Each structure stands twice: as C-alpha cells, then as structure tokens.
Amino acid sequence: xSAAINPVPFNQAARRADFxxxxxxxxxxxxxxxxxxxxxQKPQRVIGTVDDFYRRHNANVSRSVHTxxxxxxxxxxxxxxxxxxxxxAPSREExxxxxxxxxxxNLVAYSYAQPRLKPGDxxxxxxxxxxxxxxxxxxxxxxxxxxxxxxxxxxxxxxIVERFVELLTPDxxxxxxxHVSNVIGTVNPVAELARACKSRGxxxxxxxxxxxxxxxxDVQALGCDFYAITGHKMFGPTGTGAxxxxxxxxxxxxxxxxxxxxxxxxxxxRTVFADPPHKFEAGTPNIAGFVGLGAAIDYIGEVGIxxxxxxxSELLAYAxxxxxxxxxxxxxxxxxxxxxxxxxxxxxxxxxxxxTLLDQEGVAVRSGxxxxxxxxxxxxxxxxxxxxxxFYNTRDEVDRFVAALEKVRxxxx
Amino acid sequence: MSAADLYRExxxxxxxxxxxxxxxxxxxxxxxxxxxxxGDALRFELRVADGHIAAxxxxxxxxxxxxxAASMLSERVTGLDAAAIAAxxxxxDALLRGDPCDRDALGELAAxxxxxxxxxxxxxxxxxxxxxxxxxxxxxxxxxxxxxx
Numbered sequence: 001x002s003a004a005i006n007p008v009p010f011n012q013a014a015r016r017a018d019f020x021x022x023x024x025x026x027x028x029x030x031x032x033x034x035x036x037x038x039x040x041q042k043p044q045r046v047i048g049t050v051d052d053f054y055r056r057h058n059a060n061v062s063r064s065v066h067t068x069x070x071x072x073x074x075x076x077x078x079x080x081x082x083x084x085x086x087x088x089a090p091s092r093e094e095x096x097x098x099x100x101x102x103x104x105x106n107l108v109a110y111s112y113a114q115p116r117l118k119p120g121d122x123x124x125x126x127x128x129x130x131x132x133x134x135x136x137x138x139x140x141x142x143x144x145x146x147x148x149x150x151x152x153x154x155x156x157x158x159x160i161v162e163r164f165v166e167l168l169t170p171d172x173x174x175x176x177x178x179h180v181s182n183v184i185g186t187v188n189p190v191a192e193l194a195r196a197c198k199s200r201g202x203x204x205x206x207x208x209x210x211x212x213x214x215x216x217x218d219v220q221a222l223g224c225d226f227y228a229i230t231g232h233k234m235f236g237p238t239g240t241g242a243x244x245x246x247x248x249x250x251x252x253x254x255x256x257x258x259x260x261x262x263x264x265x266x267x268x269x270r271t272v273f274a275d276p277p278h279k280f281e282a283g284t285p286n287i288a289g290f291v292g293l294g295a296a297i298d299y300i301g302e303v304g305i306x307x308x309x310x311x312x313s314e315l316l317a318y319a320x321x322x323x324x325x326x327x328x329x330x331x332x333x334x335x336x337x338x339x340x341x342x343x344x345x346x347x348x349x350x351x352x353x354x355x356t357l358l359d360q361e362g363v364a365v366r367s368g369x370x371x372x373x374x375x376x377x378x379x380x381x382x383x384x385x386x387x388x389x390x391f392y393n394t395r396d397e398v399d400r401f402v403a404a405l406e407k408v409r410x411x412x413x
Numbered sequence: 414m415s416a417a418d419l420y421r422e423x424x425x426x427x428x429x430x431x432x433x434x435x436x437x438x439x440x441x442x443x444x445x446x447x448x449x450x451x452g453d454a455l456r457f458e459l460r461v462a463d464g465h466i467a468a469x470x471x472x473x474x475x476x477x478x479x480x481x482a483a484s485m486l487s488e489r490v491t492g493l494d495a496a497a498i499a500a501x502x503x504x505x506d507a508l509l510r511g512d513p514c515d516r517d518a519l520g521e522l523a524a525x526x527x528x529x530x531x532x533x534x535x536x537x538x539x540x541x542x543x544x545x546x547x548x549x550x551x552x553x554x555x556x557x558x559x560x561x562x
Contacts, residue, residue: 350453350475350476350477351476352450352453352476352478352534352537353420353476353477353478356419356531356534357420368450368452369452373452376452382452382453382454382474383452383453411420411425412420412425412428412477
C-alpha cells in the first residue's frame, strides 16, 4: 500500500525501544517475549494515548454535547476512519467495533448465519481454525440443524485448496477461514478462496486476528464478505476489535445486542434502529481502548507494514534454521506462505515443561493446544510449544532462545 | 538453572523412570483424568482389597510434573485406605497453597512445594490426585479445571 509508494525507513533498534515492557527482566534474565500470537506488547504511543485520554478527554461518546463529549467522540470515531483505511474498507460505515475477533465472529454467527440456516445446510471451515472460528458455528448449527464441514490441510499445514473448492457445494451457506494460523503461521490464499466462494454465491468470512499485525490487509482486494480483527494482537489495547462486512450484509442483519447507542427512536411499541455500524454497538464501548487502537494503527503506519512483513520473514527464516539445529526438535507447519510463528516439540520433552523452564531463562513462549484442538488432533499431539515473533524481536533473542532450549533439553533428557 | 528447585533430581528421575507405570491386570477401580490446560491425559487403575489399595498403575502422556507426581503418589498411597488418602491429599493441597502442612507425611511429594511459585502448573501435580480420587469414588473420569480458552 502506501509504504510501497513511499518506503518508510526502518530502524529496528529504535522501534524496539518504543516498547517499554521489552526492557524488563524476568527471573533475573532479559525478557525474550516470543508470545506475540497470544497478545502483542504495546508501544509507548499507545500507552500514552490511553493515559492521555483518561487524564484529559474522558467522556462518553455519541451523546454529550459538551466539549469532553465532542473530543471523546471525535477520537473514538477517528479510530473507525483509521481502521477503515487500514483494511481498505470502501466505507467507514462498514466497520463495526467489537471487543475482538471472537465477538465479531459471534455477531456474524447469530445475526447473519442463524436466520438463514436450516437443516441440511452447512458451514465450511478448515482444519486449522481457532476455536473462535469453530465454536460459534457449532452453536448456530445446533440451533438450526445445519452442519459443519471441514476442509483438510496437508502435513505441512497448507490448506488443500482443490478440496476446499470441491466442498463448496450448494448446501454451503457460509465459509469461514483463518487468514493466518495462530498455531502454525500458515497464510491462507484468501483471495483465491474468495473467488471460488463468490462464483458460487457463498459468502466468505475471514478470521484476520493474526494477520493484522503482520501483513497489509485489503478487504476489497481479498474479495471476502466479512473480515474480523482484534486490536490487542496489533499492539493496541485488549477488548478492541472490529468486524468489517459488506454494507448489504450489515443492512440485512438484525441487531445482536439491544440497548443504548444503537437506536434512532424508542417507544414501548417500537424501536427504530440506527444505521450500521451503530445498530450493532449497543452500550458504552471500550472508548479509551479504541482511542488507543487508533494510536496503534498510526504506529503501524509509521513503522510500515511492508517493513514489518519483510523483517519478520527474515527473522522467521533465521529462527527456523536455528531451531532445526536443536536435536530431536520437530516443527509443526512449514507452509510456503508463513507468518513468524513456530510451533514445535522436542522428543521426550513435554511442551509445558519446556515453557516453564524457558521462562526461567526469561523466554516467554506459549505451550498448550493454542485454542485449536482439531489442529492438535490432526498432528496427533496433545500440545505444542509455540514461539511467535514480532518486528521488535531480534536475532540475538532467537540465539538466546535456542541456547535456553538446549539447556532445557539437557536437563530433561 | 533456578528452575532446578522444581525440576530437582528426584522429580526428573521419577519422570524418566516412573514407578508403577502401565496397566494393571484384574483392577477393581479405574478412572481417566484430563488436564484441559494442556490436553494431558492420565489413567489410574487400582486393585482395592479390604478397603485398601493393594496395587495401582498409571499410564498416559503428560508433562514431567504430572508423571513425577503420579509416580511418587503411586508409591506413597499403596496400602492406604480412602480416608488416609483423602487426608494426605488435603496435606498436598495445603503444600501447593503454601499453607502449613505435614511434609514428613508427604515424603517425596513434598518436592512439589516449589509449585507455590508456579500457580499455572499446580494442576499438573493435582491431576494424579484427582484421577486417583475419582477411581476410588467409582467415577469414570476426572478433570483438574475448567477448560482454558
């Protein structure tokens, strides 16, 4: 996008210094934060913006005419403009604020899918989905008699596109696919999937939770119908996120939650709802959080999403090579298009023991099923350890991580 | 490594060569335990005679903490009745909370007192107890916690 036209200079060390938390120690060692797919750290820009909002501008939004109310509303709604631009949405009115991806997908499940589903219908997902892109569909299937279908993946962790397309039969009323896998980092060919869906009249939802902090998102170029993102993985506050949906879908969808903020007129006989996106935003939102998310989007723009992608892909290659040098280490997911996420196990060492012992070395990784039981079942393991990198991580940290892994392996073997 | 206090030599030794590991022929009680935090599974099979544990075996894929706890537990509770096991479990839970407890009664299991510093790992050491108790109570399964997200 803009970075391609005007390349932004990238000073990695200076960018790392933007994140105050990264300078702390854990268990007497410098922190190596490799749990970015779980949640990302926050730059001072975001922390300062949230702090400043509560110190100087705090008021409720969209209802007060006083100065603070105007300021809060302008800052909050400003994030909608920034987010619309960030994902290249055709219109800011197509961006519905939610508490995150889970909430966004549930909104589509209950407001879009449930009224349309009947027995015999199906929803198509993939083997690599996060529980947030499985369970909401199962719940609406239970209510409607519809069923879930699952598109398979290869052992390398790539979606088998031909099988996905074959499964797009007339019974499929919605397809839901993760853009970037939180467990194995696979970047799915969303535009190709969207074309296949579109030619069959099947709407496509994309879970973009892990994509937003790592690659440029253009919902128009992708050609999907719904795109869900979460703020805390893109360096913004927790409790923020959004659903982008085509206007025709938002207009056809009934409200999900009722309350204030989402109405035009209410009497006891009848309520006239506000237009999208506000009809989906009942109640006082996480105002400071969304103002902080606006700062995070500005920050990503300043760093340059193309810089982020390029740096992370080099770091991923370096980390992949380094991990391959560890005896008995098995990597899960080796897609050709891959974000900087490394799921692994070491023979004879349990992921939980690994994570606890790495923490003693100051290295934060996640261990467990990563909210993706079906993917763990596919690989036949109960759990993996996962190192997920961000642009503020360094080769030196990868080296310390690998040295800590060797130390742990020797201790446990 | 400072985690050597948790992963101390006897814990590692029990993990490498667990005692009473495997299946138990002609068992009278059995239960499957699960730790939803990590997806670990553990199975206990017991032979109870006159209200006392005559023999027990455990199996399953789990982390070192769970395996070592199950291994030590299996040695410690052999010969005990349900009331004595319940009393011992109360001591073990107190140990994990950092409360006063009878470390002598717990024997090797007192090693897990280090879990005071690792709250997220306590359920790993509690899974064998939960599974054993379920088996004694005639329940088919046990879990240590609500599922994690």
